[in-house]
Amino acid sequence: MPSEGHRSHNELRGDVYGSVVQAGSVHGGIHIGAPTPPVRQTPWQFPPLVRVVDRSSELAALERHRARAARDGRPALAAVSGLGGVGKTTVALSWLYTLRRQFPGGQLHADLGAQSPDGPEHPGEVLARFLRALGVPAQQVPTMLAERTVMYRSLTADRSLVVLLDDAATAAQVRPLLPGGSSVTAVTSRRRLPGLTVDGCYPVHLEPLASDAAVELLTDTLADGRVAEEPENAQALVELCAGLPLAVRIAGARLAARPGRSIGTMVRSLAAEHQRLEALAIDGDHNVRAALDLSYQALPPSAARLYRLLGLHPGREFDTPVASALLIAEGTEGAAGTEGAEGTEGAEGAAARSLDVLHEASLLVDAAGERHRFHDLVRLHAAARAREDESPEERAAAARRIADHYLASATRAEEIIDPQHRTMARDYGSASVVVADVGPGSEAALDWLERELPNLMAVIHQARSAGFPTVCWQLADALWPLFLRRKFYDDWCAAHREGLAAARDLEDTAAECRMLTSGGVGELGAGNPDRALEMFEQAARLFLGRGDRLGQARTLNYRGLALQRLGRTDEAVAYFARAATELPANGDERAGGLAGLNLADVALATGQAEEAIRHAGVARTTLRDAGDTYNAARATTLLGRAHLVLDRLDQAGDLLSSALATLRGMAADYETARALGSLAEVSERRGRTDLARTHYREALDLYSSVGRSGSDEAEAARCRLRRLEQDEPPDER
Known part of the structure; x- marks a missing residue:
């Protein structure tokens, strides 16, 4: 013992390893021992391997990523995401099992419990299990997450280890579990985990099997x-x-x-x-x-609500405005058909955020054109959750908002494409309706209608049973410009059959007449002139019963078209002549012009070219004055064809070129093809065979695009092109 007044000084310098005790006075009964050093263990924790089917491209991509990481001297990290039940763990295990010989340091596996009823595993608990599996005695596992992470990274720094982290909730949960050294880690999650990108993660998203x-x-x-x-x-x-x-x-x-x-x-x-x-x-x-259900229960409330409401969507895929329509508050002020209506901006933002959440949770997948779709079984699940978690009144209101969105958007497209079409009143179920951006211009609007046609038809088929029959016939009516220009005859006829039944359920005679006349034109195009004539005559009787002389006069044109197709030419001419007189007399100059156009068509078909020119010229003037650019261009085409019959090639070429320029800008493929076919014949007669072949080929492509490749006009163009190609000199081929 040092004497009183004597000071003792002990100092440790530099690094100290192992156990150290520094004490002043030590009295008996004390035992000092060093902690047991970790015993190096090799864990093999992976579950059994299940055979994987048709994932060779994904497995090859994962292995390429690992090889690149090895060349760069860094650990490999990959995340496999996808819908619950799509086989994420199976794919990850199939890859990792192939690495056992290359990574003798062992295999660690943890279920991170993103879908667990008790919530996700805390990374500290997982690290404790990993450390014990690597040989650290339980009493030496640090208590703090940061200390456990440091020890884990140190122990794995010189190991060739493979780690599988199943069912991860977030990137933050995964990050402390990433080993050091040259290890390989695979993470599976129903979410895409973009946050791991900063850690060099390679993402693989699994789709259902082919x-x-x-x-x-x-x-x-x-x-x-x-x-x-x-x-x-x-x-x-x-x-x-x-x-x-x-x-x-x-x-x-x-x-x-x-x-x-x-x-x-x-x-x-x-x-x-x-x-x-x-x-x-x-x-x-x-x-x-x-x-x-596990994926659904993990959603935030706003995304969960959108998920189940989207289960009410009648089609296979949809765009973001539909989601906005589902989330817009009931009673919000705003006018249907007006962009920027109050309330829609907030709904759009909420919809976009919730859609992102659903994509990250793998409950939605991307479709072409920035659209979204459900896996079929997910769609059934969303609909089931809507039945369970939404009241009947809420489901009905949501279905009506979807229907109103499509009706208002189709009506906007109709207005852009065919402003002359006599649009009837539209009835919406709420004050605020979300309208899609269908423009700009008629071609974009037609493309929108064509892209959405499966959804529009699904709404039409659903509307009567869902309790909004007005939507059924009004949506069929709004599709008129698409059907007229792009000739979807099966859908045209089906839509108007449903619309006619809805109009009759409502006892709405005006709607019934519209469905009979517009639907009859579709039947005519589909090759059913008898059915078309019957529908036109039914409409004529209804108009007559209502005392609607203008409506009855309009059916004259339609009946004439059906009779013309039936080969009853004289009767057809008589109806067209009556229509040309009675329609202007009852206030519809434009429809009278269409009757004159029909007279010109019959005259040309019967070899009366000069008579055709007279009728077509009057019709073109009338239609131009009425602002009907599309039908005026049709009259111009007919004038060009009549001059071609009379071998007036200069007049024919000028007229057909003029018509073609107008029709191209209107996305009117069928009428464009007819003008091109006639213009090709003009070029052929002038000896410009290269140009003729070009025009014939384009015409045939357009006929095919609208399903008219078997029409008489298409067959005539095909025969002429075949003859020109047979006569083509070898050096031009």
Whole structure:
């Protein structure tokens, strides 16, 4: 012991390793021992491997990423995202299992529990398990997350380790679990985890299996020959499972449990959409609905509401304005058909944010043209959640907002394309309606209508049973410019059949007459002149019963067209002549001009070219004065064709070129093709065969684009082009 007054000084300098004790006075009963050093262990924690089907491109991409990282001397990190049940873990394991020989340091695996009812795992708890698996005694695992992370990185710095982090919730949850050294880490998540990009992460997003691959998976699961015995039913079964591997395996497992059950029986049990999710479950364990419920329950309230309301959308894909329409507040002031209505801006922002969340959660996938779509089983799940979580009144209001959006947007397109069309009044279910940006110009508006046609037809088919029959016939009416110019005859006739039934349900005679006349024109184009004539005559009787002389006069034109197609030319001419007189007398100069155009067409068809020129000239003037540019261009084409018959090539060329310039700007492909065919003939007669061939080819392309490649005009152009190509000198070919 030092004497009183004597000071003792001890000092440690530099790094100190191992256990150190520095004490003043030490009295008995004290035992000092060094902590047990970590025992180096090699963990092999991966779950069993399940056979992967049709993921070779994704696996190859993952391996290329690992090889690049190895060349650069850095760890490899990849994230596999996708819908629940799409096979993310299977793909990740299939890749990582191939690396065992190259990475002898072991395999670590953790389920991060993003979909767990108790919430995601804290990374500190996962690190504690990893450290113990790597040989750190439990009593030496640090208590703080930062200290655990440092120890984990130190222990893995010199190991060739492979790590699988399943079902991650966020990038922040993953980041502390990334090992050091030259390790490889795969993360799976239903979300895309863009935050990991800063850590050098390579993203792979999985889509459902293609049909053939899904059949292969079913064969692998069932493995008893039934797929080979029932190939068509097997194909139907995987289509009902929409290529989702979990659904295919469940269906196969259920069949395997019933050796005497045919695949066709399973197909019939899944065919009813409202029962399909319930049928795709087995043993209360693997369950498609449960997998989707977990993703749904993790959504924030605003995104969850949009998800279930989008389940009410009747079509397969949609754009952002539809989502805005679903979120716009009821009773918001604003006028339908007016962009920038109060309230829509907030709905657009909320819709965009919620759509992003749904994409990140893999509940939506991208479609062409910045559009969105559901996987088929997800769509059924969203609709089921709407039935469970929204009241009948809320569901009805949402369905009406969707219908109003499409009706208002189609009407806006109609106004742009054909301002002369006598648009009837539109009835909307709320004060504020979201209108899509369908312009600018008629071609863009036509493209919008064509792109949305499946959705528009779905609304038409749904409207009567959903309780808004006015939308049914009004939406069919709004599609007139598309049907007239792009000739979707099947949809044209189907839309007007539904619209006619709706008008009759409503006992709305004016709407019934519109559906009969517009629908009759569609039947005429579809090659059903008898049906068309019957519809026109029904409309004439209704107009007559209402005392509507103008409406009855308009049917004269239509009846004449049907009679012309039926080969009853004299009767057709008589109806056209009456229409040309009675329509202007009852206040419709434009419709009278159309009757004159029809007279010119008959005259040209019967070899009366001069008579055709007279009628077409009057019709063109009348239609121009009425502002009907489209039909005035049609009259100009007919004038050009009549001069061509009379071998007046200069006049014909000028007229046809003028008509062509107008029609091209209106996206009127059928009428453009007719003008091109006649202009090609002018060029042919002038000896300009190169130009003639060019015009004929373009005309044929346009006929094909509107489904008229088998028409008389198209066949005539095809024959003339074939003759010119046979006469073409070898050096020009």
